[in-house]
Amino acid sequence: MFMRRDSLSISSQFSASTRRGSTWFVRRDRPLSTYSLRSCNNLRGVADELGICSESTINKSASTSILDDDSVSDRLSNPNRSSLGARSDSMASVYSGAGEGRYGSVTVKGEVEFGLQYNYKQGALEIHVKGCKDLAPVDTKRMRSDPYVKVYLLPDKSKAGKRKTRVKKHTLSPVFEEVLKFHLTLEDLESRTLWLSVWHSDMFGRNDFLGEALIPLENKVFDDPSPKAYTLQERSEVLDELICSKGELIIGLKFVPPEDSNKKSSLSSAKGSLHILIKEAKNLCPIKSNSTLDAFCKAYLLPEKGKGSKHKTGIVKRNTSPHWNHTVVYRDVSLDELSERCLELTVWDHDRLTSNEFLGGLRLNLGHGKHYSKLVDWMDSSGKEILLWQQMMERPNFWVESCIPLRNSLDLRNT
Numbered sequence: 372m373f374m375r376r377d378s379l380s381i382s383s384q385f386s387a388s389t390r391r392g393s394t395w396f397v398r399r400d401r402p403l404s405t406y407s408l409r410s411c412n413n414l415r416g417v418a419d420e421l422g423i424c425s426e427s428t429i430n431k432s433a434s435t436s437i438l439d440d441d442s443v444s445d446r447l448s449n450p451n452r453s454s455l456g457a458r459s460d461s462m463a464s465v466y467s468g469a470g471e472g473r474y475g476s477v478t479v480k481g482e483v484e485f486g487l488q489y490n491y492k493q494g495a496l497e498i499h500v501k502g503c504k505d506l507a508p509v510d511t512k513r514m515r516s517d518p519y520v521k522v523y524l525l526p527d528k529s530k531a532g533k534r535k536t537r538v539k540k541h542t543l544s545p546v547f548e549e550v551l552k553f554h555l556t557l558e559d560l561e562s563r564t565l566w567l568s569v570w571h572s573d574m575f576g577r578n579d580f581l582g583e584a585l586i587p588l589e590n591k592v593f594d595d596p597s598p599k600a601y602t603l604q605e606r607s608e609v610l611d612e613l614i615c616s617k618g619e620l621i622i623g624l625k626f627v628p629p630e631d632s633n634k635k636s637s638l639s640s641a642k643g644s645l646h647i648l649i650k651e652a653k654n655l656c657p658i659k660s661n662s663t664l665d666a667f668c669k670a671y672l673l674p675e676k677g678k679g680s681k682h683k684t685g686i687v688k689r690n691t692s693p694h695w696n697h698t699v700v701y702r703d704v705s706l707d708e709l710s711e712r713c714l715e716l717t718v719w720d721h722d723r724l725t726s727n728e729f730l731g732g733l734r735l736n737l738g739h740g741k742h743y744s745k746l747v748d749w750m751d752s753s754g755k756e757i758l759l760w761q762q763m764m765e766r767p768n769f770w771v772e773s774c775i776p777l778r779n780s781l782d783l784r785n786t
Contacts, residue, residue, distance in 0.1 A: 472570060472578040479582040479605050481505040481543070483520065483569055487586075488596035489557065496553045496560060498522055498567075500536055501598040502546040509571040509579050515541045516571045518581060522551050524563040524588075526618070526656040538572045560588045562618075562654040562692050569603060580606065617731030617777040618655040618691075620668070620716060623648035624735075624763040625770045626706060638767065639706045645672070645714075645763075647699040648770070649684055652718055652777075655691045655730050663689040665721040666730065672701050673713040673734075673749050674742060686721045706764050711742055713749050714760075718777060731777025735760045 484501040500520050509516045521535040534553065539545035555563070565586040571579040582603025628643040649668050657664055670682045680701075687693030704712070717732035737760060738752040752760065755775045762771040 472580055474580045474606050476579045477507040477509055477571075477581065479580075479603050480507045481569075481582065482600045482602050483567065483582070483584060484598045484600045485520075485567065486596045486598035487565075487591075487593055489560075489593040490552075493552075494554055494556060496524075496555060496593075497596075498534070498551045498553075498565070499596065499598055500547045500549050500551060500567075502544065502548070503569055503603075504544045504600075506543045506545075506569065506581050506603075508543060509581075513541075514543070516543060516579075516581065517541065517573075518543075518545050518569055519572055520547060521568050521570060523566045524553055524555070524560070525566050526654060527563075529657065532657070559691055560591070563588045567601075583607065617779055618718070619653045619774050619776050620718065620731075620733060621650045621653065621772070621774045622716065622759075623650065623770045623772040624714075624759060626709070626763055626767050628767050642703045642705050643767075645701040645704055645709065647701075647714065648772075649695050649697045649699065649716070650772075651692065651694040651696070653692050653774070655693070655718065655777075657691060657720075664691050664693070664730070666690065666693045667719055667721055668695060668697070669717050669719060670699050671715045672704075673715055674747070706767075709760075709764060710737055712736065713752070715749065715781070717781065729780075731779065732781040733775050733778055734781070737761070 481504055483503045486499040486501070488497045488499065489495075490497050500522075503518060503520075506516055506518055508514045517538050517540045519536050519538040521533060523532055523534075532553075534551035536547045536549045536551070539547065565588055566583065567586075568583040569581040571581055573579065583606065584601040584603065585607060586601075625646040625648075626643055627646060628638055628641050647670065649670070652666060652668070655664055655666060665686050665688045667686045668684045672680050682699040684695040684697040687695065713734050713736035715732065715734050718730040720728040720730055722728065733756055734749060734752050735756050736750050736752045738750065738757045740746060740750050742750060755773055759771060759773040759775065
């Protein structure tokens with residue numbers, strides 16, 4: 372039996388609901404987590420019928436959620452309604468970050484409308500999310516979804532790098548009119564890709580993918596803030612590459628033979644010097660919550676692991692595309708020796724209080740897996756790594772340069 376608000380004492384400790392012939396009482400001073408699984412299943416139904424959306428709502432001692440008689444009879448007449456039933460935006464926000472969501476559960480359709488503007492005064496990219504049109508329905512019986520928009524600036528896919536709108540319930544053409552902000556410099560935006568995706572918010576966290584739009588921000592001119600419509604696309608393979616990418620390293624190499632070495636026959640065995648120009652990194656993936664990096668690069672000429680082989684660049688603060696222009700020289704090495712050695716370059720995020728964070732690395736060698744006929748795991752170059760090393764050995768006294776993708780992991784020593 373349900374009572375109107377004016378007939379119920381505000382100090383009441385219970386909320387009651389008649390469900391399938393039984394009466395259930397929910398104590399306001401007892402969180403849902405303390406009930407048994409069977410009780411929780413029943414309580415979920417009670418909470419849904421009463422419009423209770425979270426434990427915090429149940430625990431409020433000075434408030435109650437009582438429906439009028441007409442509303443109660445209307446809700447109880449549909450006890451098996453869809454999970455798209457009444458719930459608050461606060462409940463949606465609790466579950467929206469859980470899991471990666473479901474892809475392929477609905478066919479992507481419709482469009483999203485948004486505009487981009489750079490706020491020079493605040494140093495922030497502003498994304499005006501206007502709304503969506505003709506989205507795919509998750510509840511096909513009632514032809515509706517509970518959509519919201521989520522935005523990342525890839526390759527940063529950290530929790531701190533996420534922005535999202537509120538959930539709009541029971542609609543396929545939601546109107547958001549919200550502005551999402553990312554505080555980044557224009558230089559940092561050059562290495563980012565805007566990933567805007569639309570999702571259906573599920574009560575238990577298994578959100579459904581409704582489509583996405585990808586916009587590279589390299590050379591982007593923010594001169595027109597007016598919203599534009601973008602057709603929603605299925606999940607992109609390019610997106611997977613962007614998320615997994617650790618960035619790139621631009622380096623130059625030059626082998627300088629001794630001055631008295633003129634004959635090709637003696638050049639390979641002549642002791643010269645290897646010059647390395649560590650120019651810059653691009654699109655490094657932030658790890659810290661503030662989405663910035665204090666990056667430096669470290670070099671070893673393997674198999675040497677001592678201080679004589681170790682070189683480090685300076686630290687470039689708060690930049691995901693740092694410019695070092697740092698030169699390293701390894702002396703008294705010959706081309707014959709370099710064919711059996713490996714240049715290992717690793718990029719790190721400096722932290723004064725804790726250990727440095729590994730951001731990515733690469734190895735330059737001939738990739739034959741051996742060091743003087745002995746199998747080693749660090750002679751493992753491929754692709755551009757091998758090509759640059761070969762070009763350096765074939766063109767003494769000339770700089771050769773390449774932009775090489777950083778690997779996600781290496782067999783690293785302690786930092």
